[in-house]
Amino acid sequence: MKSKTAFLSLLAASVIAGTAFAGILDEPKMMAPFYTDKTMKTMKSDAQMKKVWAKMSKKNQAAMMKECNDPAMSKPHAEFCDKLKALAGHA
Template identity: 35%
Template sequence: MKIKIVSIVAATLLLTGGVSFAQTDSIMDDKTVMGPFFTDETMATLRTDEEVQAELAKMSPENRQKFIEECKKPAEHEQMYNELCKKISPQ
């Protein structure tokens, strides 16, 4: 009986641990980083192209690089981020 309980606990830990490993630390999820690109806290309206470029220039080099890398895969983000990525690197 103990082996069965230990097996169930181990399986539960593996399943819940796997979920946490699957989550990403996307810079796009950080409102303190993304907020300045939008006109208000609802993050519904993007700033102008010039303002977006100015905010990008203010970012730390590390955050800027993460942001640009995530923009290279825009299909993974919400529509508003796709529009922001287009302003960062027009195609």
């Protein structure tokens, strides 16, 4: 019985942790303004991206830069993060 409880606790913790790992770079509503299409495959021009960046709150900018500076979080968004860092003056 104890092993079943331990397993269920571990499963619940992993589910909760899995949702905690999703960050701002995984939120379509935050990322969509940087792309030209609904599938978010084609990024906007540098000038357009800079305008979107400038309109974002400082809190969201900081969260995006934090994730872009984290190798694990930024890996699936490498191209976006490289462009964002250059536009934000961090490259």
